[in-house]
Amino acid sequence: MNSGLIFSQLMFFLLLTAGIGLFAYRIRQLIAMIKLGRPIGHVSDKKQRWANVFRIALGQSKMVKRPVSGLLHVVVYLGFVIINIEVIEIIIDGLFGTHRVFSSIGPVYGVLIGIFEVFALLVLVAVIVFWLRRNVVKIKRFWHPEMQGWPKQDADLILYFEMVLMSLFLVMNATDVVFQQAANGNWVSAHLYPFFASQSPGVLHGIERTAWWLHIGGILVFLNYLYFSKHLHILLAFPNVYFGSVRPKGQLPNLASVTKEVRLMMDPSADPYAAPAEGAEPEKFGASDVTDLTQVQLLNAFTCTECGRCTSECPAHQTGKLLSPRKIMMDTRDRLVALGAQKQSKGPSIPDQKQLLDGYISREELWACTTCNACVEACPVSIDPMSIILSMRQYLVMEQSAAPNELNNTMSNIENNGAPWPFNQQDRGNWINES
Amino acid sequence: MAELTHIPTWAECQAQGRLPEVLFWVGCAGSFDDRAKKITKAFAKLLQSSQVSFAVLGAEESCTGDPAKRAGNEFLFQMQALMNIEVLNGYGVGKIVTTCPHCFNTLKNEYPDLGGRYEVMHHTQFLKDLMTSGRLKVEGGHFRGKKITYHDPCYLGRANGEYEAPRVLLSALEMELTEMKRCKSKGLCCGAGGAQMFKEPEKGHKDINIERTEEALSTGSAMIATGCPFCNTMMTDGVKNDPQERSTPVMDIAELIAQAADL
Numbered sequence: 158m159n160s161g162l163i164f165s166q167l168m169f170f171l172l173l174t175a176g177i178g179l180f181a182y183r184i185r186q187l188i189a190m191i192k193l194g195r196p197i198g199h200v201s202d203k204k205q206r207w208a209n210v211f212r213i214a215l216g217q218s219k220m221v222k223r224p225v226s227g228l229l230h231v232v233v234y235l236g237f238v239i240i241n242i243e244v245i246e247i248i249i250d251g252l253f254g255t256h257r258v259f260s261s262i263g264p265v266y267g268v269l270i271g272i273f274e275v276f277a278l279l280v281l282v283a284v285i286v287f288w289l290r291r292n293v294v295k296i297k298r299f300w301h302p303e304m305q306g307w308p309k310q311d312a313d314l315i316l317y318f319e320m321v322l323m324s325l326f327l328v329m330n331a332t333d334v335v336f337q338q339a340a341n342g343n344w345v346s347a348h349l350y351p352f353f354a355s356q357s358p359g360v361l362h363g364i365e366r367t368a369w370w371l372h373i374g375g376i377l378v379f380l381n382y383l384y385f386s387k388h389l390h391i392l393l394a395f396p397n398v399y400f401g402s403v404r405p406k407g408q409l410p411n412l413a414s415v416t417k418e419v420r421l422m423m424d425p426s427a428d429p430y431a432a433p434a435e436g437a438e439p440e441k442f443g444a445s446d447v448t449d450l451t452q453v454q455l456l457n458a459f460t461c462t463e464c465g466r467c468t469s470e471c472p473a474h475q476t477g478k479l480l481s482p483r484k485i486m487m488d489t490r491d492r493l494v495a496l497g498a499q500k501q502s503k504g505p506s507i508p509d510q511k512q513l514l515d516g517y518i519s520r521e522e523l524w525a526c527t528t529c530n531a532c533v534e535a536c537p538v539s540i541d542p543m544s545i546i547l548s549m550r551q552y553l554v555m556e557q558s559a560a561p562n563e564l565n566n567t568m569s570n571i572e573n574n575g576a577p578w579p580f581n582q583q584d585r586g587n588w589i590n591e592s
Numbered sequence: 593m594a595e596l597t598h599i600p601t602w603a604e605c606q607a608q609g610r611l612p613e614v615l616f617w618v619g620c621a622g623s624f625d626d627r628a629k630k631i632t633k634a635f636a637k638l639l640q641s642s643q644v645s646f647a648v649l650g651a652e653e654s655c656t657g658d659p660a661k662r663a664g665n666e667f668l669f670q671m672q673a674l675m676n677i678e679v680l681n682g683y684g685v686g687k688i689v690t691t692c693p694h695c696f697n698t699l700k701n702e703y704p705d706l707g708g709r710y711e712v713m714h715h716t717q718f719l720k721d722l723m724t725s726g727r728l729k730v731e732g733g734h735f736r737g738k739k740i741t742y743h744d745p746c747y748l749g750r751a752n753g754e755y756e757a758p759r760v761l762l763s764a765l766e767m768e769l770t771e772m773k774r775c776k777s778k779g780l781c782c783g784a785g786g787a788q789m790f791k792e793p794e795k796g797h798k799d800i801n802i803e804r805t806e807e808a809l810s811t812g813s814a815m816i817a818t819g820c821p822f823c824n825t826m827m828t829d830g831v832k833n834d835p836q837e838r839s840t841p842v843m844d845i846a847e848l849i850a851q852a853a854d855l
Contacts, residue, residue: 407751408701411673412666416706419670443664472781472804477797525794528662528786529746534777550664564663567790572668575654576620577790585623586650588632589599 162254169251169373176377183384187459190497194452202403209539214398219537223466226290229283233319236280237391240273240326247373257336270342274330278345281323288316298465303484308387308463315388322375329368332361390462394538397460400453401539406530409547414440415555443551446512447493450548457540458490467532467542473525480525482532482542488517489545514549523549524561594855596636601650602683612647614718615685617699619692620655621821627828628691628821634850635691635715641855642727646689652679656698663787670706673698677708687711689718691846693747693820694785700752714748716757716819716845723764732766733852740767741813743804743827744779745820758819761845765852770811780804784822805830809840816842 200206212218217234221227249258260266291299291312299312330336331349340347353361383389421427444450447458467482468474474481492513499509514520526546533541553559560568567577575582605612616639621628639646657672680688688710690696700712713721722728742762748754755776762769774780783793783800793799805827808816816827827842834840 405697405701405752407697407747409661411670411702411705415666415670419667419674423671423674442666470778472783472800473794473796475780476793476800476803478794480794521794524791525796526786527746527781527783527788527800529781530750531746531778531781534750547662547664550662551666552664554664555667560663560665561791563791564787567787568660568663568665568668571655571657571660571672575672576624577655577659578620578624580624582654583651585618585653586601586648588618588623588629589596589648589650591629592595 166252166254172374172377173248173251176380180380180383183381186497186501187384187389190493191452191455191459193448193493193496193500194450194455195448197400197451197453200400205403206399206401209401209403210395210399213401213537213539214395217537222535222537226287226464229286232276232279232283233287236276236283236323239276240280240323242269243273243326244373244376247369251373257333260336260339260341264341267342270330271344274327274343274345277323277326281320281327284316284319284323288313288320291316298469301465301468301481301483303481303487304463304465308487311386311388312463314382315386318375318379318382322372322379325368325372325375329365329372332365332368334358334361334365387462390460390538393456393460397456398539400456402541406533409544412442412551414442441552442555443553444545444548445514445552445556447489447496449552450489450545454541454545454548455489455493457542457545458486458493460538461486461490461540462538463487464537466535466537467540470531470535472527472529472531478522478525479519480522482546485518485522485542485545486540489513492517514552518549520553520559522546523553594637594641596633597640599636600647601652602647602685603650603652605647606683610645611684613645614687614689615680615683616646616648617688617690617692617695618648618653619690619695619821621825622691623653625821625825627824631691631821631824631844631846634844634855635719635846637850637855638719638722638728638846641853642722644722644727649679656695656703658694658698659787659790661698661702662785669702673703673706673708677703677706680708680710685710687713689713689715691715691819691821691844693745693751694822697747697751714752714754714757714819716748716761717754719846719849720757720760723761728849729853730761730764730849731852733854735848735852736766738767738815739770739811739813740815740817741770741772741808741811742775743772743782743808743816743818743823744776745818745823746779746781746785748819749779750777758817758845761849762817765848767815767848770813772807772811774807780807782818782820782823782826784826789822789825799830801826801830802833805833809834809836809838814840815848816840817845817848818842819845 217227217231220230246257246259250256290296327346327349330343330346332353337343337347337350353364383392441449447455461483463483465483471480471482523546526543528543528547530543533543570577570579574580602612602615616636618632622632654676655672656676657669660672661669688699690699693714696712696714699710719728723730740762742758744755759769780803781800782804808827818824818827824842824844831840831842
């Protein structure tokens, strides 16, 4: 065995360990941030949840509701999953100094690689179409105010990454002289080979090796890029769908903390002068910051890939109001990341002046929601922007008494006479005798 | 037109030792809003003509708490819920039908957790069942062949997945249903939900009810059908903005069936 090969094996080992190690560290950071939210307690309906994961996440059932972007996405998704089987071979080759270790299995190998090559080409085409939709066709939902700056760069960067990775894979195969001569699975790369054929074997080998290293290196870089990107959805979509609601969309959970108080209030035998238990902190109702939200709501925020289907279906947004459900999710995530970074920094903790309410999400946005569930219906990965809006309304109303004036009137009517309008409850049956 | 015969309250029935088959939950709009009261009466007539033994709570009914909950006032919602549940459980109510999708959603989905477990139906579901079991005859009458579009109330459709019952009834009315592009799970809100009914909308370039009514009118329908008193108000307001001044009627499905049968 020559020393060069051993050196490259060692390099590969270090690269792989660093890439995966750093990724594991990022995932732990991510989990730590999600754990800043309120725990959700017991998770029931496991069967239904797994069924949702298979249908909505693995089966992409909601993606294809919009056929063009849906089908293109299915191509990229399938391509991503299938081509990554090839990464197993790359890792074994890299660690043990072999070359195409699985090629010994014969014709089956050719079929597999052939399929990978076809998918690589399809993904490349789909990703180019995605780029055109964003940057040339300029589809409206990609150009909203919340998409300026990093979100726009992020979206384009992901597409460039994928274009480069797919091209490297095809170039790597096209310049592998032994692979081309064996003609076992070079379904696409055979058509690229003529462009390289005039080069000397040494140059070809050099290109092949470079493409190989850049391909696996690129994958590891991309893996670690996820943490900073909306592209996290490729991992989080699965747990997010699992933890998504399995109730009818109209059903809002009843706050248990409120039930406790209301039952006490309505219980004639309760002691009105009873002091609260020693050291018991009164519970906060609703959410003014990310730490008041549930862990599922925070997982929602990291899962959002900013596709904007929610916003494009939102009646408030469609009629020019400030509310954009996608922005609610992005704000929640950005605030959580800022808070997470603050908690991590070793220095003296600076009291935080900013919070999710007012610092990121304005009251005007919150009060524009009609709770119609269009955003929830539209999300391909079971994100619920409406639940965050309602949690924040709960804080505004129950902790701050800061509802819009007309709603205060409505609520006092309900309280006093059991209807949103100032009619006497005794008159509720009057319609019976009116002609 | 047939007149309504006396509608008993549950208390009256109990005093007479009768247990009605179903409670008709009228709701705030159905009790107090002049337009919605017509829907209430039309539905009551259909119940009477189908020989359904039903009662109302009358003065013992109170807001379900839906607008309070959606405005963020969980306290007020749960107070209302617990009071209503006390009344309903006290009477041993088992089955509830309501003409309001908001009441329907709250009673069906949010009360069980607080101790109120009932079989809850929207009136279009109830009417469909009456029709299938042969107790209610639904025929087109003078509506036969008329072009109509149907607006899905969010709290019946997306919130509870009921898209079919209203459409089955419309087809029994032999009307020509022309769907809007945004229908069923993609239906556009009328703008009233989430307590918006009771406040001015936020600043924008258009009101939601105008956007929705324009879409309904663009189908060229002679009538707009819906199954919610709030949607009805919003769309009726929207129709007033029609530049062609067609005064397209906005009708509840119960009203259509009652009118077709000349009740």
